[in-house]
Amino acid sequence: MNEIPTTYFLFLAAFLFSIGLAIVISKKNIILILMGIELMLNAGNINLVVFSRSDTSMIQGQLLALFVLIIAAIEASIALALVVLIYKHFNTLELDELNKYKN
Template sequence: MEEIPLEHILLLSAALFSLGVMAVITKRHAVVVLMGIELIFNAANLNLVAFSRYDATLMQGQLFSLFVMVVAAAEAAVALAIVLRVYQYFRTANLNQINQLNK
């Protein structure tokens, strides 16, 4: 089986990261912004696993990638709970229309 070059994996990771940043910057729907953040996390994980694969004696990249996945899952759960509460209060998930915070 042919090994995938590191450059191809890094290009894919850069594309995922770019798409995530574009989603965070350009979109105003809270759920789409959260999906962009998840794309950024996945791009970082792909880099960690790719570099770990090319140094077979060290497993820090894969272990750190697992840690990032756990943090991302917790972040997604908390963020979605916040989005649901904000939607209940403001009746919108559009970030441009949510411009006040009350006690």
């Protein structure tokens, strides 16, 4: 199991994190931004899992990754409920349109 070097996983997680950040920055739709946040959380999870390989007696990294997974599920459920509510109120999900209702 330990044949793959840790740095490979770290490169992959770094790429995933930057893609998620790019999606959060460049997309205008709220649901797409949520997807970007999920990608960034997953990049963090990959790092946690990979670093917990190096302590075999106590897999604290995997436990923390498990908690991150559950928090991500909670965040997604609340955020999508809010998205539905926003759509019902303003009839749009584009952030530029929503900026008009600031005041």
